[in-house]
Amino acid sequence: MGIWMGANLSDGGDSNLPAGFPTGAVLVVGGGVAGMQAALDLANGGFRVYLIDRAPAIGGTAARLDKIFPTNDCAMCMLSPRLAECSRHRDVEIITGAELIDLAGEPGCFTARVRQRARYVDLDRCTACGDCVPACPVRRPDAFNGELSERRAIYKLYPQGTPNAFAVERTDTLPCHSACPAGVRGSALAALSRERRLDDARRLLEQDNPFPGVCVHVCDRPCEAACPRGAIDRPVALADLVGFVAEQATSPTTPLRAGVRVAVVGAGPAGLTAAADLARLGSAVTVLEAAPAAGGALRPLYAERGAASDRLDREIAAISRLGVEIRVDCPVQAPEALLGQGYAAVVVATGPGASDGAGSGNEPRTVGRGICWVEPAPTVAAAIGAGHRAAETIRRFLAEERGALGSGDAERSFLRFRFAPSDRAEGGEGARLVPATPALAPTPATSASTLGTPPVPSAESRPDGGPRPDPALLGSAEASRCLSCGGCAECGACLEVCQPGAVDLAMADRELTLEVGAVVLAMGIEPFDARLKGEYGFGRYPNVLTSLQFERMLSASGPSGGKLFRPSNGAAPRRIAFLQCVGSRDVACGRGYCSEICCMFVAEEAVIAREHDPAVQPTVFYLDLRATGKGFERHVVAAERDHRVRYVRSMVSTVREVPGSRDLRVRYVSEDGRPAEEEFDLVVLAVGLGTPDSAQELCHRIGVEVDPYGFTRPSAGSPVTTSRPGVFAAGCAAGPKDIPAAMVEGSAAAAEAARLLGAARGTLTRRKEYPPERDVADEPPRIGVFVCRCGINIGGVVDVPAVAAFARQLPDVAHAEENLYTCSQDTLRRIREQIEELGLNRVVVAACTPRTHEPLYRETAREAGLNPFLAEMVNIREQDSWVHRSEPVAATLKAQELVAMAVARARLLQPIARQRFDVVAEALVVGGGLAGMTAALALANQGFAVCLVEREAALGGHLRRLRYELDGCDPPAMLASLAACVLGHQKIRTFTRATIQQLGGRVGRFSALVRLGGESPGDLVVTHGALIVAVGARAVQPSGYLYGEDPRVVTQTELEVELAAIEHGAVAEGRAGAPDGGPERVVMIQCVGSRTPERPYCGKVCCRQAVKNALKLKALRPDAEVYVLHRDVRTTGVLEEHFRRAREAGVHFLRYEPGRPPEVRRKGAGLEVVAAVDGRAEALPLAADRVVLSVGVAAGDHADLAARLKLPLTEDGFFLEAHPKLRPIDFAADGVFLCGLAHSPQTIPDVIAQATGAAARAATLLSQGAVESSGIVAVVDDRRCTGCGLCVAVCAYEARRLDEERRVAVVEEVLCQGCGACAVACPSGATRQLTLERRQVLAMLEV
């Protein structure tokens, strides 16, 4: 019965699910490396992806980096292929300037509300030409460059920014602008004046206020009261600036073409302003004034100012020159009647005393059809404002009536910015329109018309009592004081120069509703605000920089083009101090964790700084040197040994500026305890990583819990999950980490999302359409050569213009040019355009290595209708500019010759048709430890079949030896549950005591020979589409320290087993926590077998294990004396908290020098450890009844396996990934992936993330159904083949066979790997290896 009911309920539940459940789309929040990786893995795995980012371009923090450790690769080179792939991927929709507002619904079908801030630039129209930049007068500190330089309000985040378009920085309000009743754009006047564009300023002022001559004198300067600069020192003297600009010569005005006729009754300030606006909008305006002269209430005011009445006449004349006809002595009794006399609309602005029956209120009213009554205004400025509003009311009315007021172009160019903010603020009613200013506060009653004489500022003082600015400085110095606080000043200069018409200041924020099945949070990091560490003087001393600022300084595309300088005087710095742990490991400033990457990037920055300028002497002040990742230890060792970076182990107490020289005096306590002082030219603060406030608020909004630091900090068992099901976190949103770890988590989050949404795979994806391929077979070659400067990476050594010029005169070269970054979106587009416009049919790109970038240029060729194999690359960076840095002439010559060789070959390139091959939707996972089991389950739960092969008799690997963990994870329970899931999973075939004997085949269809041991030995062939290597590592077998001689000398793992047993026994006997005779005096020795000449890398897990066991000892037996003898305590990330806890619990951490390792000896009945610690000369004897060795992780004996799998190993014997940053868990060979300790020593959460990530990488392949051949295959010319069979003999892949009937050799393209051996073997020249044909290679040798 119960079973039946369950079945019924379940059926009913299914039928209630909405159609299309789950949704086959994922929202990725944050476009840094983690977000991009998640987006690409999901999109390649058959899901639609919305990638949103707050910034105007994706790329995240990595885009700001110059180089990346430990390889010191160019960060942009790593990033740009990703940026390009994201922007070109048909299933990735990039939404910039966007934030997730709300997330409703359930895992599998969420509804996400996303708010996208207006960019004010139309992405579809912007060509990124940059013409708008010099037009913009507003200068803003460039936050991307760490505010070391300025940019304009219209800007591109960085040169390779994706999407490739400009954006306008603009806040909702401009304080001065909003405060002015007349709507004068004060900040725009300041910006234009500062740029000495007084003509533009004058024209702008005329538009905003036709009567500046008197207005400034009778105004109580609300703009200055609102100026935020007043909070710093004193407000910008904007009214004086208006007066200054008003004094400038009036630019000649040409009357606009007359359009619709409009009448204005009353020639006071309001009427004339309305008339001027309407004339500028293109209408034919007639002003009818009852008095004998125009001016209204202005005339007595000018008279009061004395001798200024001709000034008023000049200002009125300027309005006339716009084409406004002013008729005096022309009273109007019934304005309504004017509508019958040929006027399309009427403005009535007759000022105080005129009775109109329009009721009270400040706003103009349209009464009847086309009449606007202007209320009397209390001040001149308010009257001018009312005039603007009346004009706008009429514009709206007429726009509704007949589409346009006058000339459409004039209206657009005038209105797009003039009225834009009010358009954004108002709700649609013309009556509420306010010209360019949000809601006006009632003007204080100090005006001429109500209170008689206005307060006239004296000549010496300003209304606020401050001194009047020197008139001579108004246009420059005073204007420069404007902070441009609102960003864009709405001057409209960019609108005028933008040829494609992409700038649109009336653009509004918009809200999007996205239906998604899962969400990946990857909001990234915000560097610590170094101002909070006041003792280091950041923000006060110009020569104190943050590490991110220094990184920008090193960057070729940074503020100084890669030149090091002291901000105080621009001089080249020699002595540079790097201070570690600024805003990391510092509970006092709320950062109790280690930021994990600072030790490494400081080493990189110090080395690169010396590379830029060998005279630089870097000194690094640090606490513990934490180089735990793959290749990191070598990197820091090389920094100190080969690059002469000086390391000082000390916390710096203060940094003080030396008066005069502005050098910096660094005060610290040396390791031997003496106070020391040293002077430096530049101090670089290695600022830690934190979460941006916006990210924390976002988590709060959507109900994702964060820890006190704002990290989503997931559980150890599933590193990318969050507290909300269906929402995953990757990268630094989950905790501080480096680029590859962030990318791995991006992949892992993709796997988790795909696990949830597996059923919807492929339901919402779009297909990419390429243009039809141009048939170029009969065309003579027309080669385009594109030579990349790569910033200064190539251009700084190789004379790139000379290379391009040289290429131009090579045979069949139709076009050659140089590019700043050939891989940038705009250059790629340019290449496509050149292919089409110039009819190019071969493309040669001279840039970086084809290993990373050739696919990009082949794709570009394909997008332009060329066969992708007609694109060719020349490596003039890795194999030229970078390796011949001091020989620019020789490097240029080499580049020219390499280009000539490539051109010679390109002339002979032929289109290649690629075949499609099937993909077997099954993965083979080698290794059944934590990594292998996790990867297998991640794939199986997405619906893919998995074959899991483990060498030993039981699953679990290293996990079987672990008993407890620090972060609540229970290794035995984890092992039990994983093993049960794996063994019970329908999709997983598990073979233990099994080994891989042989691997053959190709991506998508590998074939492995598996040898089964145990009870039923035999061989088994497993056919699979993807291979995951998770074969683990082993613990170092210690020698010395009496290990193996005295049972009281144990390893950490042995101690862990002992402590777990004690705890288990104590719990069983009901006396948990009571001392029970366990070890009382324990000395732990770190780095036994790690960081040694034979194993020059960090074991990573040993410090963690020591802290873990020390804490367990203290918990079991609080009186235990625990000493940890270390070289550096490497508790990275949030693990730092446990290190602190251990110290608080009384565990002693003492540092020994690698040259003087501790000695262990027997003393009496006990043991004694003698060690020279913490820089002291005399050795310290420590009595111990247990000595614990923290043995490192050694690579497994994988040489045989690696050879069988044809996979490379590192020098240290770990497996070598395709690229340590770009492809951390891929192998160079397609379809083969890597995870776990086989990659490098790492912790449980890292292993799980890598394994899940590797599953995601494999899933992108397994979900495809088919892959295309590489194209580089052998082909046989039947007419020349003699059927000798030599090719069959040399082929290692059995891709060759003889067709007995025809007596010719044939190639199985599916099996052909393109090695080319058969082409060399062929004695008759019948075999060609496509892309590397003999005639092509020989042509290269002709050069």
Add this chain to the structure above:
Amino acid sequence: MDFEPRIVAFLCSWCSYTGADLAGTSRLQYPSSVRVIRMMCSGAVDPVYVLKPLLEGADGVLIGGCHPGDCHYQSGNYKARRRVAAVKAILEEVGLDPDRVWLRWISASEGRLFAETVREMVDALKAKGPSPLKGEWAT
């Protein structure tokens, strides 16, 4: 006489070419007179590719492949080894110095070895002097 020996290098894409790239990312400096041609495999280096540049006056030819056992194509490097031996025999036969042809195993992680190899080869060729065919046929 001091001269810069001209070297043509054929590097396999998977190991030696990647190693040469690593020399670049590591900013290891080496003589600029080497011209690299990227091959898929050292086993695809036709003896003609070695003979032609030598006959036309190149001072040396370097072939870089994966270490024995590491070949991405299983056994291409062994084929290369046999072919290079044959080429050297031919060179000896026609009276040219077989030591102008070097075959070296350089892995993807051996950027330093690649740079050192080029340096060593340049030094060795300098010691030998310019190719005797340089003046005759080469331009």
